[in-house]
Amino acid sequence: MFDSLSTRLQAVFDRLGSRGRLTEDNIQEALREVRLALLEADVNFKVVRGFVERVKARAVGQDVLGSLTPAQQVVKVVHDELVELLGGSGHRLSPAQHPPTILMLIGLQGSGKTTTSAKLARLYAKQGQHPVLAAADIYRPAAMDQLRTLGAQLGVPVVGAPGQRPLEICRAAREEAAARGLTPLILDTAGRLHIDEAMLDELRTIRSEIRPHHVLLVVDAMTGQDAVNVADRFNQAVGIDAVILTKMDGDSRGGAALSVRQVTGRPIAFVGMGEKTEALEPFHPDRVASRILGMGDVLSLVEKAQEAVDQKTAEELVRKLREDAFTLEDFRDQLKQVRQMGPLDQVLGMLPFGKLLKGAPRELSAEQADLARFDAIIGSMTPQERRHPEIINGSRRQRIARGSGTSVQDVNRLLKQYAQLRKMMKQFKGLEGKLPRAGLPGFPTLRG
Amino acid sequence: MKFLAALGEQLSTGLRRSREYLAAELAAVLRPERPIDESLYTELEEILVAADLGAPLAADFTNRAREEVMFGTVTRADQLRPLFRRFLGDILVPAAQPLDLDHRPAVVLMLGVNGSGKTTTCAKLAAALTRSEKQVLLAAADTFRAAAIEQLEAWGDRIGVEVVRQEPGSDPAAVVFDAVKAATARNLDALIIDTAGRLHTKSNLMMELAKLKRVIERQLPGAPHESLMVLDAPTGQNGFAQARMFNEAIGLSGVVLTKLDGTAKGGIVVRIARELRLPIKLVGVGEKVEDLGPFDPQRFIDALVPAA
Ligand SMILES: Nc1nc2c(ncn2[C@@H]2O[C@H](COP(=O)(O)OP(=O)(O)O)[C@@H](O)[C@H]2O)c(=O)[nH]1
Ligand SMILES: [Mg+2]
Numbered sequence: 001m002f003d004s005l006s007t008r009l010q011a012v013f014d015r016l017g018s019r020g021r022l023t024e025d026n027i028q029e030a031l032r033e034v035r036l037a038l039l040e041a042d043v044n045f046k047v048v049r050g051f052v053e054r055v056k057a058r059a060v061g062q063d064v065l066g067s068l069t070p071a072q073q074v075v076k077v078v079h080d081e082l083v084e085l086l087g088g089s090g091h092r093l094s095p096a097q098h099p100p101t102i103l104m105l106i107g108l109q110g111s112g113k114t115t116t117s118a119k120l121a122r123l124y125a126k127q128g129q130h131p132v133l134a135a136a137d138i139y140r141p142a143a144m145d146q147l148r149t150l151g152a153q154l155g156v157p158v159v160g161a162p163g164q165r166p167l168e169i170c171r172a173a174r175e176e177a178a179a180r181g182l183t184p185l186i187l188d189t190a191g192r193l194h195i196d197e198a199m200l201d202e203l204r205t206i207r208s209e210i211r212p213h214h215v216l217l218v219v220d221a222m223t224g225q226d227a228v229n230v231a232d233r234f235n236q237a238v239g240i241d242a243v244i245l246t247k248m249d250g251d252s253r254g255g256a257a258l259s260v261r262q263v264t265g266r267p268i269a270f271v272g273m274g275e276k277t278e279a280l281e282p283f284h285p286d287r288v289a290s291r292i293l294g295m296g297d298v299l300s301l302v303e304k305a306q307e308a309v310d311q312k313t314a315e316e317l318v319r320k321l322r323e324d325a326f327t328l329e330d331f332r333d334q335l336k337q338v339r340q341m342g343p344l345d346q347v348l349g350m351l352p353f354g355k356l357l358k359g360a361p362r363e364l365s366a367e368q369a370d371l372a373r374f375d376a377i378i379g380s381m382t383p384q385e386r387r388h389p390e391i392i393n394g395s396r397r398q399r400i401a402r403g404s405g406t407s408v409q410d411v412n413r414l415l416k417q418y419a420q421l422r423k424m425m426k427q428f429k430g431l432e433g434k435l436p437r438a439g440l441p442g443f444p445t446l447r448g
Numbered sequence: 449m450k451f452l453a454a455l456g457e458q459l460s461t462g463l464r465r466s467r468e469y470l471a472a473e474l475a476a477v478l479r480p481e482r483p484i485d486e487s488l489y490t491e492l493e494e495i496l497v498a499a500d501l502g503a504p505l506a507a508d509f510t511n512r513a514r515e516e517v518m519f520g521t522v523t524r525a526d527q528l529r530p531l532f533r534r535f536l537g538d539i540l541v542p543a544a545q546p547l548d549l550d551h552r553p554a555v556v557l558m559l560g561v562n563g564s565g566k567t568t569t570c571a572k573l574a575a576a577l578t579r580s581e582k583q584v585l586l587a588a589a590d591t592f593r594a595a596a597i598e599q600l601e602a603w604g605d606r607i608g609v610e611v612v613r614q615e616p617g618s619d620p621a622a623v624v625f626d627a628v629k630a631a632t633a634r635n636l637d638a639l640i641i642d643t644a645g646r647l648h649t650k651s652n653l654m655m656e657l658a659k660l661k662r663v664i665e666r667q668l669p670g671a672p673h674e675s676l677m678v679l680d681a682p683t684g685q686n687g688f689a690q691a692r693m694f695n696e697a698i699g700l701s702g703v704v705l706t707k708l709d710g711t712a713k714g715g716i717v718v719r720i721a722r723e724l725r726l727p728i729k730l731v732g733v734g735e736k737v738e739d740l741g742p743f744d745p746q747r748f749i750d751a752l753v754p755a756a
Contacts, residue, residue, distance in 0.1 A: 036503050039497050039502075039503040040502070040503055040685055041685075042500075042684035042685055042686070044498075045494045045497045045498050049494075108682065108707075108710070109563070109565075109707065109735070110562070110563025110564060110565060110680060110707075111563065112562070112563060139735075140599070140735075141598075141599045141602030141603055141606075142595045142596075142598035142599035142601075142602050143595075143599075145594075145595035145598045145599075146593070146594045146595035146596075146598075146599070147594075148595075149594035149595050149616075150594050153594075193707075193709065193710045194710070194711070195710065195711060220563065220682070220683075222561070222683050222684060222686040222687070222690075223682050223683065223684055224500040224682060224683055224684020224685065224686075224687075224712065224715075224716065225497065225498045225499070225500050225684060225712075226500070226681075226682045226710070226711055226712035226713075227682075227684075229711045229712075230682070230710075230711075247561070247562065247647065249647060249649075250561070250647040250648070250649050250686065251647075251648075251649045251686070251689055252684070252685075252686035252689075253685075253686070255684070256684070275562065275592075275593070
């Protein structure tokens with residue numbers, strides 16, 4: 001399964017033995033691989049068709065730059081083209097001249113509208129604004145309760161009561177926002193199929209009556225080829241201004257992003273990265289491009305690490321990963337930081353070869369690691385033992401267990417997990433060389 | 449699976465929509481007079497990919513087509529149509545299996561990624577069983593998502609089925625323990641357990657699910673009798689990773705394919721059935737309780753590749 005595009009292209013060009021200039025002949029096979037990679041990433045086949053043509057037009061005739069192999073050169077062209085088509089980053093939802101700014105979320109059933117509504121509310125509240133939510137999904141059982149619960153957690157008011165019609169709820173919410181000076185107003189609408197005319201009519205009515213400033217289409221990142229139909233129909237029937245891509249914390253390659261962007265021409269404003277209300281991030285085309293191409297999302301990883309730790313610590317970790325100089329003390333620090341970063345498997349999932357790191361996630365999940373106990377165990381070791389855990393024999397284990405008020409099994413478990421992480425890092429080291437060597441956008445930091 | 453009346457009108461309308469999308473394109477490629485050349489193979493492959501069958505499966509079929517053409521068993525483009533229907537039939541007919549509910553209580557564990565339709569499917573299944581005079585209990589083991597318990601309870605009220613629940617945030621294993629105990633003590637026909645949605649990449653959440661299953665196993669040997677992964681039809685190639693990882697972590701007895709009433713064809717289940725040999729047991733074709741039926745491979749194939 002895992003076979004990043006660059007590796008595959010490398011194989012193609014190795015076979016061709018070509019160097020120098022990219023010609024129509026020598027990139028033909030490479031383009032086939034590009035096409036396959038995009039299809040595997042769920043980019044719609046029609047979008048792929050156009051895309052490959054553009055890449056071809058752009059690549060043919062290019063001299064292969066001194067520092068790059070032909071494969072890398074093609075990856076670079078593909079990547080650049082993808083970034084361009086995915087559009088700019090940090091699309092801002094401009095505030096209305098006369099508040100409240102009104103955001104309206106629409107999409108298929110189960111795409112994540114309600115959770116995303118709450119995430120947006122949290123985001124604006126954190127920026128010092130006073131958002132208000134409208135629970136306009138009167139159809140799905142307990143959808144209103146869901147938004148109410150989330151609103152209560154965030155301290156954001158939620159408008160809408162059983163028995164009211166969606167338009168009525170939106171109107172009441174707009175009045176309440178105006179009266180209390182709340183902005184933005186976020187309308188959570190019911191999920192519906194893009195071919196359900198009666199339900200689309202409801203959205204059209206809300207749109208024309210309430211006049212939202214931004215209609216946001218919420219799309220599940222795991223969507224396949226159908227993403228174009230969904231985006232096109234919603235755009236035709238209701239009109240959309242921007243897109244939010246949800247469930248990007250999984251391992252889907254997210255090709256739907258390109259499809260949706262291509263058929264609607266609308267920017268992707270945010271990506272959802274988890275179930276919690278803080279898991280909403282700005283869209284970065286370069287990262288999604290790397291992901292679509294199966295090259296992982298190393299930049300996000302590094303940024304995540306930076307959020308939790310400071311820049312210097314992050315660099316230090318990368319250095320230690322590279323040099324295999326990772327002690328038990330580092331292990332303890334990592335466990336602490338990983339807990340702030342999110343589960344380690346999620347972090348690893350962002351690496352291009354994350355899935356190759358076998359045996360790690362299960363045992364090393366931060367939630368599983370009993371941090372307090374580990375802390376105590378490591379605290380009972382001598383500095384020598386921490387730096388050279390291989391000297392920890394049976395009697396030392398007993399001493400450490402006694403000193404930390406834990407059992408020998410606990411000590412064993414810790415040592416085992418540490419050993420696994422070390423092993424994993426060795427794999428990491430071995431694999432690192434397989435990444436394209438030149439400075440492709442998307443993964444500068446991991447190479448020194 | 450007599451209790452799930454073979455789906456009538458509803459399913460046909462749902463599937464017809466998907467059918468219309470693909471049919472026209474396919475008809476254009478498989479015109480009898482169209483010469484069989486590289487461009488035909490390419491277009492055919494694209495149509496198969498458009499149904500979310502995945503590039504490898506599409507390539508396998510076109511290679512098979514090439515062989516048949518080479519051996520002279522296929523000479524006209526329209527003969528590729530029955531060939532493809534057979535190709536799909538070989539994969540899907542063995543995959544279409546009924547639910548195993550011949551236990552007392554029969555325990556069904558519903559799982560899958562967020563928003564795929566687990567809660568709705570639990571309610572639909574409970575309603576179908578109730579309609580055929582079975583005594584059913586629902587368990588609200590999604591204690592995580594806001595108002596997930598209320599959602600299942602609302603369904604329970606609507607269909608007249610009791611829901612075992614605890615407070616939001618409580619241990620799902622405790623809910624399940626209570627539910628299995630109640631279902632056993634009351635000698636009910638079936639217990640259907642709704643779980644929290646989770647992405648297959650979150651190992652801690654997958655372990656939680658595995659634990660849930662162990663709790664059931666320990667309490668009632670042989671249970672759960674069905675561990676069903678709910679997958680929605682719009683899902684692309686990631687659906688394969690979902691099935692593989694849920695199967696590895698939990699052990700699945702089958703897949704439920706929901707939201708077939710949209711334009712998506714759910715082609716990813718072909719790959720799941722083919723490579724993972726997982727049965728496809730149920731389909732969801734709408735939001736109402738009656739919109740659930742057994743997986744019918746012939747109808748599914750008709751929707752992907754109409755007979756003519
Ligand atoms: N159109 C359609 N919608 C469905 C189907 N099954 C579930 N849904 C809808 O999908 C959304 C998510 O369903 P839910 O059961 O809450 O998903 P869960 O998060 O997996 O429990 C709800 O709005 C359901 O009404 C189906 O077969 N067709
Ligand atoms: Mg649910």
